[in-house]
Amino acid sequence: MATIFDKIIARELPADVVYEDELCLAFRDINPQAPVHVLLIPKKPLVDLADATAGDQALLGHLLLVAAKVADELGIGGAFRLNVNNGASAGQSVFHLHLHILGGRAFSWPPG
């Protein structure tokens, strides 16, 4: 089922895009939880991390490398948090895999 993120990839919905390549797209979260809060999504419609298979290994590695690059480009390369909510009870609300890239403030541990 198409999600709101598929519509952003297709440019049917607006987004504040900060990075794009042939495999992924990064855009600012509409409800930021930190001074920098970007969502990084694969263009492939994976539901969540549990939906990925061994065939997605290169894509998942690419996402991590791009996350660090985007963080650096947005000025938070020295300290940022990556978060993936996998499943509704873990906080996932959009069922298209996304990495939250958060920075610009201190973060506590454990997460809530």
Ligand code: AMP
């Ligand atoms: P999650 O709860 O992990 O599934 O994260 C979904 C995120 O998508 C939330 O942080 C929302 O604020 C964000 N979000 C939902 N709709 C949009 C949108 N149209 N543009 C940007 N971010 C969005």
